[in-house]
Amino acid sequence: MATAKIMDYDAAIELFEPVLGFEVHVELNTQTKMFSDAPNPAARGNVPHEPNTTITPVDLGLPGSLPVVNEQAISYSISLGLALGCSIAPSSRFARKNYFYPDLAKNYQISQFDEPIAFEGMVEVELASGKTFQIEIERAHMEEDAGKLTHIGGATGRIQGAEYSLVDYNRAGVPLVEIVTKMIIGAEADAPELAKAYVSAIRDIVVSLGISEAKMERGNLRCDANISLRSRADVAFARASGAPLPLGTRTETKNVNSLRSAERAIRYEIQRQAAILYDGGTIIQETRHWHEDTGVTSAGRPKSDADDYRYFPEPDLLPVEPSLELIESLRAALPEAPAVRRRRLKNAWGFSDLEFQDVVNAGLLVEIEETVAAGASPAQARKWWTGEIARLANASSVDPSSLVSPKYVAELALLVELGSLTDRLARQVLEGVIAGEGSPAEVVESRGLAVVSDDTALIAAIDEALASQPDVLEKIREGKLQAAGAVIGAVMKALGGSADAARVRELVLERANA
Amino acid sequence: MNSSGSLIRLSASALSAKLSSGDISSVEVTQAHLDRIAAVDGDLHAFLHVSANALDTAARVDASRRAGAALGPLAGMPIAIKDVLCTIDMPSTAGSKILEGWIPPYDATPVALVRRAGLIPLGKTNMDEFAMGSSTEHSAYGPTKNPWDFSRIPGGSGGGSAAAVSSFEAPLALGSDTGGSIRQPAAVTGSVGVKPTYGGVSRYGAIALASSLDQVGPVARTVLDVALLHDVIGGHDPRDSTSLRDEWPSFAEAAHVGARAESLKGLRIGVVKELDSPGFQPGVSQRFHEALEVLTAYGAEIVEVSAPHFEYSIAAYYVILPAEASSNLAKFDSVRFGLRVNPPGGGTVEDVMAATREAGFGPEVKRRIILGTYALSAGYYDAYYGSAQKVRTLIQRDFAAAFDIVDVLVSPAAPTTAFRFGEKIADPLAMYLNDVTTIPANLAGVPAMSLPIGLAPEDGLPVGFQIMAPARADARLYTLGATLERLLEDAWGHTLLSQAPELKVAI
Structure with missing residues (x-):
């Protein structure tokens, strides 16, 4: 793939202000899937299965099959919402997100749209410098994962150029919580480290709750990083003229599968976008794929705010209405x-x-x-x-x-x-x-490693050492206590280290003052 | 007529008595119905598939009866199953080419329940494709005929189940009702059908049309038979989140109450003004009002009630249904099951999906998918789907207000008797309007029954009477239905279906 032009990072930050936003998907480690009783491949201790073996008619979207909500997943989602400082909706609803894709068995994803289970939270993250940021959480909502496509025949393993694709529905229906931040402004040069620290904070939280295996390399925790730049000159002009602050066009970087990647991917996108903007170009609103090996992002599919998923309330499921008792008992059980x-x-x-x-x-x-x-x-x-x-x-x-x-x-x-x-x-x-x-x-x-604590053996060794260094006692009496060091060293050596140096020192001083 | 010929004329409850007394065997009853199917279904076309296992299953039930097993009242009874319901041993196509030959890896819950109760599935009955229609003319496998007049429709979408029951191919059948697909076919074939309270019968394994409206229900020739079948298929199913957790009373018992007690005394029956339209077929209105007079004569109080928002029900229904259907039918994409059509010269998976759906769906299905996709589109959602849901709430309030003053509501079950093939096929709107009487119950989730009340004088075809009850009060349908059925049959001296013409029998 062609290497994009990038700008020096410090120069980029000098000219542009980065604006961030994160969508973190957390696979819950419930025993069964979100809407079926198939074993959950993301459950604790689960190992990868043969393709299409952890599936039921529900996961395949067979005609007549119906989803049933996993109550454990609801509890986990509430706990996560609470840990993120969110309010828990007394009533939230599942909705259908309609789009055709072969990894999506029903050609709609059951997700939550305008009524998420948790909303309006705050996560504190700390950078290595000790500086802290308050990241505002917009929402945390429940949804089901899709299956996995493997493209065969292309040179790159990607869909372009592939002859055919294999579908594995094992992952279809794995319970997910998607955590969406509000726009993050003010990270400035710390933006890449903040990305890493934020994902790390989310990982710490789900690990402390025990609700996800949280292994990024296995996709238990996945981060989509939104980033846009706005020119500092434009911001200054808007401030001066009282106009609303401008926002740049954003990209959404996917496939960020490690903490290190989160940091590198943000840094790279800032440098890439800065180079384009500096040259008078425009940023295309699109998803971008992070490549761990080469350390660059490449263009995915165009993404528009006008994508029409024809959301509507999922008629096969009732609203989720957790009792106050449940919410409060989960709150009481939250780890620190x-x-x-x-x-x-x-x-x-x-x-x-x-x-x-x-x-x-x-x-x-x-x-x-x-x-x-x-x-x-x-x-x-x-x-x-x-x-x-x-x-x-x-x-x-x-x-x-x-x-x-x-x-x-x-x-x-x-x-x-x-x-x-x-x-x-x-x-x-x-x-x-x-x-x-x-x-x-x-x-x-x-x-036989115990310290020699028998004073007789120590005194014998001390006498021997003093005999070879007769001036030491005199020096100690004159107040030159550091002179004891030479004797202590000799005693320790003689006893192969198995002596308590402090005790030896005490005994040497006693001898001098006797 | 030979003995097997007389067996098929018996009601399920009468057959049940003979089976439990040992007068007849399930194999004999099943064979009699298979013979009937073989004799008449070539022309009638109620069945899409006839089971090869029916006699074996019947023999097993007979054996367990001989062994002294405690069996339910419908054990050994043949039953026809609408093709919308998944059956592990028979193709389940929902009347569509896109599922031709598809055999599900599981039984729908109502099917599993009838099997557990010892009933004998005879086969799968014809229907409008994906239950979209009121005539079976939209079946991808050709229409079913009305046993009363082969030039007329048997109703839809469940025309196959209604025709099977009314032509004595089966004493019982399962149907599904999204906007009247059990009740309207029952009305135009002179049979009895019930759409239970939404959530009263599991939808698991019923190939979804519109999830918030679909309800599986029983079809038979008598109110008691329908009640017996409802007792078998009803109840909570953990695999259907919208299934109610209620303990249900015995509906057969409710039917017995109606058939023996003076159940009409003090009963307040509401006639829905908006569903007693002067625009209905005169013979339909005439029989409806005669039935009201019978009920009045035996002590019921008839009250006219208004449901002012019912006039918007068809408009709301034809937004909600296509919207949900457009999403429910998205899974038919050739990737995991069903038809696959490769476009000439190959193509991407999107090309294959498009070619499959183009070839596999009929015109009415495509029409509704397009309608629904449009109604859910960004910018139109509030105006269409949002408004339709508001209308739905208003209709539910109309029902609630009416049930504050009356025990049940009644209306003609359909505005006309069976219309002729082709009469409305070119005019989808006219076809949709035929469901004006049945749709409100689906929008509100309340239970409703259609039972025959006579033949329209002008065409000699059956007229259906609809009873609607508050949600969860399905038992009222059976008590009133059984009472009215008894009073009418006493007055006529025969059942309505005994007046149906003899069908030509294939040699």
Whole structure:
């Protein structure tokens, strides 16, 4: 595909103001589909099925078949709406969105149109710099997913040039919630990072609710990013003349399947659109496909505000009218909002901004929280997880949490704090724990790694060290306490590290003052 | 006439007594009806498909009866099934070429229920394509004839079920009624049909025309038989979200009440002024008013009530129905089932869909898809679909106001007796107007019955009487219907259908 001309990012932001909007589709992990009793391929623990095996007459849209709403999906959608700070509609309705496409079995999608189940919410997102944005949510509505087309015979695997296409209806009817933001203005140069942070915030929320597997690479969470640019000169002119602020023509970028893609795709679209506008061109209102491999977007189908889906209320379904009791019980059961939780933990742990951001970026919040709950100090927990454990995980390309349980990390940290282990010994114990040799106490026992706490052995070693450095005691008595370091080092060396340096120091000082 | 010839003339309730006493077997009853179909259906064309399994099924019911199994009152009884209902063992085409030969992988819920009750499906009956029509002339497989006069229509869309019952091919039949497709065919063939309360019978497996109007219902020759069948097919179905969760009373019991007690005393019967039109066929109006006199004579109070918005019902109906149908029929695209037509030289999937729909749908179906697509289009939605829904609300209020003062509403079931083939086919609007009496009940979701009240003097053809009751009060139809049926038959000394001409029998 031809590479589009792009403008330097900083130059683009200098000339143009980006305006964003996101549509995030969340596949719910209910046991069955939105409107049928077929197994839901997006359910927890489900693996990909053979094509067209998780389907019923309803999913195929066979004549005479009728949809029945999955009540679990309703509850999940309400919980999600509440977690997004939305109001829950006392009565919402499904509607038919009519268009012909072979992956859409009935040639209409059952969705919600003018009466979504949740509306008017707010999500707080935080950038790496610590800057926060309030993203306004317009609505969250329920709908069914479509099937999947595989185009055969073309060079690119896309529909253009294909000889024929295969349809797999396994995904048809998977329950979706589509979360639509209001227009996001003011992100400025942070727009790409904001995109990533927003999708990440949504992911955190659905994970904390347990309502979606939320794996972007598997399509559990999909982001369509709307972006338009408006020239700063035009904005300034409109402000000065009191005219309404202009809005540029937007594109909708699809196939954004990772957090990193969200950031890159927005950045690329800003650069692409800026180059076109700078050259006096016009932006075509269209969907664009993000290509992870090449890092560019390509034109999809033209999209017009006048697309006519002939929406009308779905006559096969009754309005969704959740009881107040249900809504309130779901509200009461909501987990703490991820953003609120982060703030709470940061204060409770007393971490600096940088320390806390490290923990968040490393995805170790839960591990540290559980380690602290198991008795470790926050500082020790952070030190172990972001230090030695992260290093070992990184070395073997695995997730830190897969190496060791928070309970064992807490035990290890306690042994160090009690003086039973030195840091160096503790690292050996950790290796043993990771190697499956048992709990830290068991590893200490079996490897014989306990700190030498018998003063007699220490005093013998100290005497030996002092004998070879006779001037040390004199220096200490003169107040040069740092001179003790040389003796401590020699003692530690002599005992192979299995000594408590603090205790050695105490004993050396006692000797000098005796 | 031989013994099998007399068996077919019996009502289902009479056959039921003989079956349970062991006088006759289900195999004999089923064979008698298959013989009748073989003898007359070549000309009549009520059936699109005759089951190859009927005798085997009948033998199984006989065996379980001999084994002492507790069987329902209709066990062993043959039944004809409108082709709009999915049947796992027979093609289900809804009268359309686009579904020619399609055998569904499941039974419609009402079909499953009649099978569970031990009834014997005889076959699938003819209908206007996708139930769009009032004459069966829009069937892709050719029209069904009216057993009273082969030059006339049997009504529609369920002309096949009504003709099968009134020509003694089957004692019972299933129909579906979106704007009168059970009641108008019953009226013009001298049979009895009921459109239950919306949600009273599951729609699962009924190939949808207009989802908010469609209702499956029973067809037979007597009010009691219709009630017995309604008892079998009614009730909540978790697979139909619009199905009601009510506990329903026995409709057969309601019919028995009408047939034996002085049920008319104190009954307030409303005559809908707007449906007692001077424009109706004189013989229809005459028989209707004679029936009212009979009811008055036996103690009912006749009250004229007005339903001022009924005059807009056809206009609203012909927006709502095509709108829903245009969406419901979108699935017929050749991708997953049914007809596939490849355009010459091949083409894209859109080309194949278009060629299939062009070849597979008849002109009335295309007309309504275009009407409905237009009515739902951006910019027209409020003016058409939105307004029609408002009219629907007003019609529901008319019913509610009327039922505040009367127990039931009555009218002629159709403005005319059976019209001749071709008479209205070129004038869709004239065809649509034939449903003026039946459509309001569908728009409001209330139950309604048509039963025969005599022959129009000018043409000697059956006239139907419509009873409408409040939603969920279907039992009132059966009590009043059975009473009126008994009073009229007592006065005549015979059933109406016994007056139907003998059909020519194929050798």
